[in-house]
Structures are given as C-alpha cells and as structure tokens.
Amino acid sequence: MSACWPILHMTVNGEDRAVQAPPMKRLLDVLREDLRLTGTKEGCGEGECGSCSVRMNGELVNSCLVPVLQAEGACIQTVEGLAANGELHPLQQAFLHCGGAQCGICTPGMLMAAAQLLAVNPHPSLAEIREGLAGNLCRCTGFMRIFESVVFTTANSAEDSANRGAAQAALAR
C-alpha cells in the first residue's frame, strides 16, 4: 500500500526533504507526523483559525487545507524556521517583550502570518496589521499585544527614530 505512495520533495526551513505520503494527506499532518515539525498546530481543521499557517512559496497558507501533493517542489517555512543562528527572529523577540504570546497555541501561526505581512509590507499601518492577521484567531490576548509586537518589530528595524514614533502613534490610533 504505502509503496504506491509518491515520494514528494520539498524544501522545508531551508532543508531538502523527501516524504512518501498519500497525495491527499494534509500538509499539516506531513509536517507534524512525517517531518516531526510539531510547532505547526491544528486548531479547527477547516481553514478558519490559522493555527496551522505556514509560508509556502512566498504565500501564507493554512496547511490543513493543502494536500501534500500541492507542496511538491515547494519552499516551505514553518515556525521552526524563524530563529536563525541561535537567535530569536525579531518577531519572536517582539512577541516575548510585548506579551504577544499567552497560551501559545496560536503563536506559531500568528508568527508566520506576521512574517508574511512584513515580507510584503515592511511598514504596515495598524489597519494593515489587523487585516494581515485577520485569518489568525487568538482567544487569549484580545490581539492588542500581538499588534504591538508587530509594531515593535517594525519600529526596531526602522533606521530612523521618526519611523518608530510613527509606528507608536499608529498603535495609539
């Protein structure tokens, strides 16, 4: 049976990986079960909560809605791929500093959504942050400290303090 399954290749967090799996198996399950990358979480299994968000070929996807066949040859980043060289990613530092994570179960998906947002829009307005994270549900924080974490990240990466002031002003709305 399993011998009939295709061998699929993908780049996950910068490493080439091959998995033999049923083609309709959810990318979420391949990540968690086959590759033991359990940082990506399942919250609803129907693409509503965003806990399973990963970045695939420069897009944010709900990995519970992606059959692994679609990920053949894809470049995928999960929460495990954010920190580099033993240092937290600036978003992770910001979430830690600002209190952006509470129970932590939405956090991996939220971090990926925030990373995607900043990749396409390095200096989002508060409205753009809200929109960028609208597909990721958090039941603990009321989102305030998550917005603040994203603003903090952009403010710290900004070269001049004017940007930082603008970011803080955006937070105050």
Add this chain to the structure above:
Amino acid sequence: MRTHATTRIVGASLPRKEGIDKLLGRALYVDDIGHEGMGYGATVRSTIPRGLIRSIVFDPRIDWSEFTVVTAADIPGKNHIHLIVADQPCLADGQVNHCEEAILLLAHASKQKLREAQAAIHIEYDPLPPILSIEESERQDVIIWGADNCFKSFLLEKGDVDSAWGSAAHIVEGEYRTGAQEHLYIENNGVIAEYSAESGVTVRGSLQCPYYVHKSLVAVFDLPEDKVRVIQTETGGAFGGKEDYPSILAAHAALLALKSGLPVKMVYDRMEDLAATTKRHPSRTRHRTALDRDGKLLAMDIEIATDGGAYSTLSSTVLSRATLHASGPYVCPNVRIRSRSWATNMVPYGAFRGFGAPQSIFAVERQMDEIAATLGIDRIELRRRNFLHDGDTTATEQVMREPVILDQLMDRALDESDYHARRARFARENPGSPIKRGLGLAAFYHGSGFTGSGERTLNSLAGVDVTPEGNVRVLVASTEFGQGTNTVLTQIAAEAIGLDMRDVIMAPADTGIVPNSGPTVASRTVMAVGRLIERAGLQLVSTLREHAGLGERFTREEFFAACEVHRAAQGSVVSLCRYEAPPGIFWDDQKYRGEAYPAFAWSVQVAQVAVDTVTYSTEVEEFWAVQETGRVINPVLAAGQIEGGVAQGIGYALYEKVVSVNGRMANSQMTNYIMPTAEDVPPIHVYFEQIPFRHGGYGAKGIGELPHDGPAPAILNAIKDATGVSFHAIPLLPEDLFAKLATHYSAEAAAV
C-alpha cells in the same frame, strides 16, 4: 498594613517564563507527544437528547476484533465523574440524557479505521420527552432530575424587601437573558493515558486542575491514590473549559488504555469539542428594584435561573457566584436574591471565566441604566449615589474592610475615555447620520478566590524546594494555560527568597511531584497560591539562617551553599505552607451571610459603539477598562489578561451564539460559531489602580475573570445610548437589532 515598598522583581514586566519555548514552536502540547505503538481513541455518542438505549448494533462488515471496545460494563470502579454530586456517568448505561453523551469508546492504531468504525455502530433508542429550556424545566411537567428538576437553589435575604415597596417613589422591573458561550480555546481537549499493573493509571493532557482529574480517576478505577498520576501538558487555552471536562476525557482514554494494554491518545477535533464539551450557563434574571425620590436603592428583589444541562457538574457553584454578584457594587438595605439552577437535556454546562458573574452582572448593570432612564437621573450619578464605600455592607452583610475606590475608578474611566466630550459630539453627529454612536458603562466587582468557606475547605498546600542542580522549584498544582501562572509564581518566589528569575523554575504540574495547591480557577492563583509561595520563600530563608548559617545579606552562591548544608543535615531542602484564612472571617453557608470572598477586585469599563442603521451591525469602536486588582505583579501579563477578557466579553455580547436544534449544537464549527477577529476587536485601553491586599501574594487580588464581567452590559448600554432602544438579551446579533430597531425607526419616521 504590610507593604512591599521596594521589590526587585514583583511589579516588573518580566518576559513569560515559558515564552521562548512557545515562540520557537518547541513547547509540547498533548497532540505533539507521540508514543511508539500508541493507539487512538474515539467516542460514540448519543444523537438524541433523552431516551433509553434499545440496542447497539456493530456493522458486521468491520472486523471488530481489531478494535478495543469499551462500554460502561468495563468500568472497574464507579461509573460516575466525581465533581460535586456523583450524578454524571462516565459512560451512559442504558439511558442517555443529552445529545453527545458518551455511550461507547473505541481504540485502534489507525485514526482512519477508527473513523470508519465509529460510523459503523448504530444505536437504537426508545426516545423519552426531553426538556430543552429553563421554562420547560420550571414547569416540572416532566421530571428528569431529582424530585423537581432543580440542581440547586439559594435564598439570600438582607433586611426586609417586602416592606420597601409601599414607601418607594419608584419601582423598576426588568428581565435579562444571556446565552451559552463556548470557550473556544484554540487547542481542543486532549489527553494521553497509559495503564500498567505496577504504576496504575497515568494521564497526560491539556487541563487546568490535575487533582480534580486525579480524584475522578481514583473513583472510576477504584485505585489507591498513589496508583493514579495526572500530568498537565502545555495547555493551549482553557478559560474554565478545561476545569471539569478533562475528568471525563481522562477517564475515557484511561479505560481504553486499561483494556487495550496500549497508551491511548484522545484529542478531540473542533466539531466534537464544540458539540460535546461544556459551555457557559445560559441564564434568565429578573429584577424588581425600589428606589426613593433621589434614586437611592431601597430594595432589590432578584430572581436568577440558569440552565445547568443534563448533569449537575459545577452548576451549584456557578449559581453561587451568580447569586453573590447579582446586586452589583451597590449598597442596598433590603435585598432578596432567589436563584435556581435547572436540569435540562442540554449538554451539561460548566465553568467559564466569570463563573456566573457575567450573567448576573449583565442583568444588574443593564437594570441600572433602565432605572436611570425611568427616573430621569444620569446613569453615572445614579451609580455614584449607590456605590459601596469602605465600611458599607454587601448583600451578604460582608463589611467592606479594605478600601473601595469605585468613585475614583469612575472618575478615571470618564477622564480617560473623554466621556462627556465624546457624548456631546455624538449628540451633534447622530441625527441625520445612518451611523449612531453611543457610550455605555458598567461598574462591578469580582470576588477573588473560592466563595465563603471554600478556600478553607480547599486547605491548599504549596511551596518551594531546592534541587541538587541548584534551582529553586515552585511546587504547585496550579497550572499555566496562558494566564501567566509560571511567570508570576516564579517572580514571587524569586522576590521572597532574594534570587533572580533564572534561579527559579516551575516543578512539573504532576500529581506525582507537586502538592495540591487547589484548582487553577476562581481568580485565586496569584492571590491565594501566590501568598503561599511568598510565605514558603520567606520561611525557607529564615530556616537557612537559623540552621545553615545563611547570613542576613547573602549572595546567590551563599544561598545555594547554605541549601547544601541543610540538605546534608536534613536530606532535602523543602519549604511548604498551608492556606491560612485571614482572621475574623465568618461565613454562614445556609443563610448565605458573611464574608463571601476574601477580597474583591473592582472595575469600571466604558464601551463606545457605532450602530449601523442600514446593516444593523454594531461595531465596538473603542474600549476603556479601569480596575483595582491589588498589587500588579507583572504589568504586561496583567494587561494581557484584561485585554483578552474584554475581547471575550465583546464576543459574548455581540458575536457568539450557540445554535441548538433539539438539544444538539447546530453550529459546531469555527465557520459558524463566530468570535471576534483581529479586525473586530477595538483598541482596548487598560488602567490599573493599585491597593495592595495584605493577604494576597505580594498584595495581589484576583484578576483573570474580572474583565469578562463588564463588556456585555457596557456594550448594550452603549447601544441604548446610541439608538434610544433597550435590549435585554445577549448575544445581540444584527438580526436581533433589526427586529426591534426597524420598527423603532419606522415609527420615528412616521412621527416626523
């Protein structure tokens, strides 16, 4: 008063203790844990609300010898889940009393085969007439529980209510309803159970109260206490939803583990979790209020009814808290509160942040606005005239011994929200605009810790020990599920002992390791358990000074060296403390009179709403939360509690509706059970006033539940302010607004 004038660590916004693990994705939640050769469990559930089980048919096309099948007959001990009353079976035996009641359990190594097998079991019933509402249960035409369908009733009386009506200048009546609410923790319920003859039952899982699960398993398996071990895994949100339900799930998984001989994992998917696990109790509250000419309260006659669902679970204690919060933060000489929790054939309701208080505070804070409108007194002024102050007594005749600063909280809330200027602006802008804006507020308290004699009964034990590796460990069964237990308790231990945060770690929440510091509920952890940790830390230092030569001032190295001296002499370095009630506490559990809570947290919240009279949608545009919760141990975490609670309260008011059809949840998906998203939650402004509470950990009182109490009444009061129309029930969805506002506006148009 004991003060903590200078603290190094308490009061600082130190980062979350387990934060880095969570941010790196390496924190292990139950579904992240696997075992070689592990089986998976599934539950076969009732599809009807009430009936007798006539037959269970196993489809012969399935090879059932591959599966482990567990029924009530396989339970070695008692077939009940131990909470307060032993009325809820672990597995239905002959009769079902609600939809989704567990009848039979299956285990298999393949999740896929398990799903097929689940669908191949057909249960036939002889249906019995169900009760699906409070009103049907009250009528008692059908008796489904006890002699009268009533799980619990309370009668609280202060003064003489009936003598007040004759002399009252005004009498105002109102009826208020609240709906069920789902916790919607993003991590569903889940456990892994193992069984061996030598060690007995071990359960790991997502849960709030390891010792509740422990107690329940001891009864179901008829095992000695030391043959049951419960370990909390990282828990992805709880909000009360993992207070009582994990006892059921743990028993199910452990029964499958016992029979199959394999470790068994049971993790619900979202639909099963939504449909089968507990929710907030729906309620109906009636107020009859007598006032004098100046708007001073003369009498409050309050009747509360809650829907408890099919089994009693925690309904009696939820009702108790609803009762004790029903008269609001006001002084009234004559109060009568009659409350009852009714049995229905709905899925049992359970603990949820606020625990009865959001229901009764919704009623009283809406009633105050109705009174203000009837009397023509400003709603703020009406509240100020009746606020509790130091030395006043509550409905239970508890004397306010600690400072009460409601006026100050109100001033701050009005000031920070620029209330008067905004309201004047809305009065100018609303006429002629399809968007009607308004402001509403709510004033309330939340009692910290267990009710009445509860904390004494719990008799909590907690403390610290020192490992040979050179760490201080906090020994508590109090769990972390996002609220910050780990961080705040290590802060308290580090402060008391005089170490840095990095020297203090949490012992695992494992009943085989930590003492029973009580359940992680009721906004009690920082106040009650935090105080035990503070005392244990101070006690440890003083022991080391006395017996191990520790100096008056000491370095980190000197401290741990002294610990090793002590260990060499005593074998271990442990300091435990047991709960001691504050002096002068009196509570009469029969008459519901006396000190209802060791402390109260206080709050005034203001909501700004915009009601769209074209789409009938309501947006909460801005929110202000001002509170006094004693000493704030970690400002960032504390503000996070307030913001999260407010967001959940906004959902309770405007978004979250449990739709039931014949006792079954019809919207058991995140697609159609809607919570506020990042685009829906308004800016939430949080302000703390701090009055240290002498019997709380470094002056702390309870905080976690308080913020959920106010948003619903504040928002509905704001909608009244915006539209001139009163609404008396939540959740208030656009269709509900349409039903009443459309007539209101057409009548208004006709009048013009």
